[in-house]
Amino acid sequence: MLIELTDVRKAFNQGKPNEFWAIQGITTQFEVNRISCLKGASGSGKTTLMSMIGCLSRPTSGRIRLQDRTISSLPERFLTQVRRHTFGFIFQRFNLIPGLSVVENIMLPAYPLGLKASSLRSRAERLLEQFLLVDKASNPVEWLSGGEAQRVAICRALINDPQILIADEPTANLDSRLSREFMVLLDQLSKAGKTVLISSHDPVVFDSPVVDRVVELEDGLMVSGEG
Amino acid sequence: MITLLRKQRYFIDYTLGTMMRHKGKSLGLLSVYTMIIFMLASVMLFSHAMRSEAVALLADSPEIVVQRIQAGRSVMVPADYLQRIGKLRGVTEKRGRLWGYYYDPAVKANYTVMASEQDQLTINDIVIGEGIGRTRGLSVGDYLTLRSHEGKAFSFRVSRLLESESELISSDLLLMNPQGYRQLFGIDESLYTDLVLSVRNPREIQKIAEKLTRLLPDSRPILRSEILRTYESLFSWRQGVMLILLLGSVLAFVIFAWDKASGLSAEERKEIGILKAVGWETGEVMRMKFWEGVIISLMAFLIGYLAAYLHVFYTSAGLFEPVLKGWSVLYPSFQLTPSVDGLQLATLFFFTVLPYTLATIVPVWRTSITDPDLVMR
Amino acid sequence: MKRSNTFFVCLLLLLTGFMASLVDVASESGQGLPQAPESAELVSRLGLTDLSLFTEARYTRHPSQADIHSAFQDHPVALEHFPTGSLLQPPMGLLR
Numbered sequence: 202m203l204i205e206l207t208d209v210r211k212a213f214n215q216g217k218p219n220e221f222w223a224i225q226g227i228t229t230q231f232e233v234n235r236i237s238c239l240k241g242a243s244g245s246g247k248t249t250l251m252s253m254i255g256c257l258s259r260p261t262s263g264r265i266r267l268q269d270r271t272i273s274s275l276p277e278r279f280l281t282q283v284r285r286h287t288f289g290f291i292f293q294r295f296n297l298i299p300g301l302s303v304v305e306n307i308m309l310p311a312y313p314l315g316l317k318a319s320s321l322r323s324r325a326e327r328l329l330e331q332f333l334l335v336d337k338a339s340n341p342v343e344w345l346s347g348g349e350a351q352r353v354a355i356c357r358a359l360i361n362d363p364q365i366l367i368a369d370e371p372t373a374n375l376d377s378r379l380s381r382e383f384m385v386l387l388d389q390l391s392k393a394g395k396t397v398l399i400s401s402h403d404p405v406v407f408d409s410p411v412v413d414r415v416v417e418l419e420d421g422l423m424v425s426g427e428g
Numbered sequence: 429m430i431t432l433l434r435k436q437r438y439f440i441d442y443t444l445g446t447m448m449r450h451k452g453k454s455l456g457l458l459s460v461y462t463m464i465i466f467m468l469a470s471v472m473l474f475s476h477a478m479r480s481e482a483v484a485l486l487a488d489s490p491e492i493v494v495q496r497i498q499a500g501r502s503v504m505v506p507a508d509y510l511q512r513i514g515k516l517r518g519v520t521e522k523r524g525r526l527w528g529y530y531y532d533p534a535v536k537a538n539y540t541v542m543a544s545e546q547d548q549l550t551i552n553d554i555v556i557g558e559g560i561g562r563t564r565g566l567s568v569g570d571y572l573t574l575r576s577h578e579g580k581a582f583s584f585r586v587s588r589l590l591e592s593e594s595e596l597i598s599s600d601l602l603l604m605n606p607q608g609y610r611q612l613f614g615i616d617e618s619l620y621t622d623l624v625l626s627v628r629n630p631r632e633i634q635k636i637a638e639k640l641t642r643l644l645p646d647s648r649p650i651l652r653s654e655i656l657r658t659y660e661s662l663f664s665w666r667q668g669v670m671l672i673l674l675l676g677s678v679l680a681f682v683i684f685a686w687d688k689a690s691g692l693s694a695e696e697r698k699e700i701g702i703l704k705a706v707g708w709e710t711g712e713v714m715r716m717k718f719w720e721g722v723i724i725s726l727m728a729f730l731i732g733y734l735a736a737y738l739h740v741f742y743t744s745a746g747l748f749e750p751v752l753k754g755w756s757v758l759y760p761s762f763q764l765t766p767s768v769d770g771l772q773l774a775t776l777f778f779f780t781v782l783p784y785t786l787a788t789i790v791p792v793w794r795t796s797i798t799d800p801d802l803v804m805r
Numbered sequence: 806m807k808r809s810n811t812f813f814v815c816l817l818l819l820l821t822g823f824m825a826s827l828v829d830v831a832s833e834s835g836q837g838l839p840q841a842p843e844s845a846e847l848v849s850r851l852g853l854t855d856l857s858l859f860t861e862a863r864y865t866r867h868p869s870q871a872d873i874h875s876a877f878q879d880h881p882v883a884l885e886h887f888p889t890g891s892l893l894q895p896p897m898g899l900l901r
Contacts, residue, residue, distance in 0.1 A: 305441070485844055488845045529866065540857070542851055544851060597844055600866070659856070730816075730823055758860040766830045767833070
């Protein structure tokens with residue numbers, strides 16, 4: 202057992218007339234070395250749940266434990282530390298930084314570590330090789346195709362060698378062929394020891410044979426997929 | 429330590445990359461900023477150099493000048509005043525000066541005419557400053573005709589031009605024989621324009637001036653320290669006027685820079701969210717933005733200052749000439765001795781680099797303390 | 806790293822220029838004014854009191870020697886240079 206959620210709730214605009222509970226009490230566990238998928242229509246709370254697990258935001262109530270640490274009550278500083286060393290993120294719109302080259306985008310999460318330029322560079326190059334991007338290394342990211350941008354986003358998520366990969370609607374901007382290729386890549390990563398958490402409402406993702414477990418969300422509640 | 433430096437270097441790398449994304453905008457900002465610093469620094473350097481130049485040049489001018497005031501107007505001083513002063517303790521030399529102005533309608537310029545004993549000029553010879561020579565097109569051996577007080581024309585031969593190095597004080601000077609001076613202006617042998625006294629000990633000057641007003645109640649002593657003070661305030665005032673004229677453009681820039689530096693666009697906001705999501709701390713995002721502010725303002729400061737330095741000391745502040753020159757025909761050409769007031773420079777630095785850098789950081793701090801999960805939405 | 810290197814090179818160049826300007830100042834003031842000998846001689850020989858900067862009118866030529874009946878004089882010790890005299894107070898020291 203790696204990630205443990207206990208009665209996690211999240212409210213937006215709390216105390217205001219437009220108060221809205223995105224997550225209304227979820228208790229579950231995500232195992233190591235598995236590919237788990239959060240499935241549900243948009244607005245069902247997938248993204249909110251993922252961002253709480255990934256330490257991007259904190260639950261309003263409830264508890265999230267990572268290994269033996271309760272991360273839901275950590276102060277911002279420590280959250281950043283946890284995020285930096287434990288999680289790699291792949292976003293729906295890739296969220297690459299325009300103006301920087303492919304390799305610079307990949308090295309971005311490692312900048313605050315202050316590694317030696319050569320070792321950082323060789324780390325990035327290993328990933329570029331693995332994801333067939335070597336010849337694009339110094340191109341600006343604006344020139345990339347959707348599939349390439351997605352692979353750059355994966356490389357960026359992996360640069361600090363995190364245990365857990367969080368992918369939010371990763372296939373939303375890919376066609377079905379690229380989506381299937383993406384799932385193959387995830388499978389390889391999972392086999393290499395990573396834990397993967399995806400949110401998606403794309404059947405190519407949640408019906409994929411590589412996914413070990415599907416959790417279905419609806420209006421901020423789990424409706425199926427107890428582990 | 430090395431890790432820390434390396435980190436800063438990565439931040440600089442990153443911020444340069446994002447700045448180059450809007451190349452035109454960044455370069456435009458840099459050049460406007462540089463222009464402003466250039467103008468401000470030019471005014472500062474020029475006024476300071478002018479002030480110190482005046483102090484240095486006038487260091488040897490007479491300690492006390494005595495004018496005679498009659499019915500509130502300054503008039504010629506009788507020569508026997510020199511005897512009436514007699515032997516004052518501390519006065520090493522006293523003599524009468526003969527000088528005045530001559531308006532030359534041909535070039536619409538005022539000359540400063542002075543009688544000079546030491547040049548040992550004959551009654552028909554004159555020595556002129558470079559400015560007059562340039563304006564009238566005169567060189568050694570040429571003749572200059574001046575109209576006397578009776579309307580008669582006198583022709584003088586230019587025997588020498590004053591050294592061009594001294595133009596800042598001698599550009600409009602016209603030196604002649606004292607006899608010739610008296611004939612030209614119809615001034616009696618017994619009169620001088622004013623008297624000058626040399627005093628060796630500066631601490632005695634005030635005492636001597638007091639004695640003078642007692643001995644010669646209708647005189648007005650002018651001390652060298654007063655002259656220097658007048659020049660101090662004169663150039664401070666001119667600097668002030670220039671700064672006020674510049675104020676408009678400075679304010680315009682402040683608004684522009686504030687808007688640019690402090691208003692985070694949606695794009696920048698998202699960028700900060702991404703950085704935080706991939707594991708940057710708030711402090712690290714701010715350090716990166718800090719470098720952006722520092723890079724722009726430090727570059728602008730250094731380029732602007734250097735350009736101003738070259739402008740003031742190696743092109744004689746060419747851009748200010750029209751302002752200083754006014755209507756004067758005999759504007760001297762001069763080269764200022766480089767001198768920089770450290771305090772003024774520091775002031776300029778702190779009033780430009782610091783506010784700009786702060787303006788870049790503060791809004792970032794506001795956005796980056798919010799949850800970074802906005803990139804997910 | 807390439808970008809920051811370029812930046813550091815630019816910065817180094819500019820700082821060198823900055824230092825050079827300070828060295829320039831120091832060396833010039835060390836050896837005295839370049840025009841000093843000629844000018845100093847002229848100043849002490851003729852008893853000059855003013856810079857020949859503002860030659861546009863009689864009353865501006867010698868701010869220190871101004872006639873009391875000059876134009877634009879509002880105060881017995883006001884500065885003689887238009888519009889200084891009308892806008893600026895005379896130096897405090899003179900008012901005492």
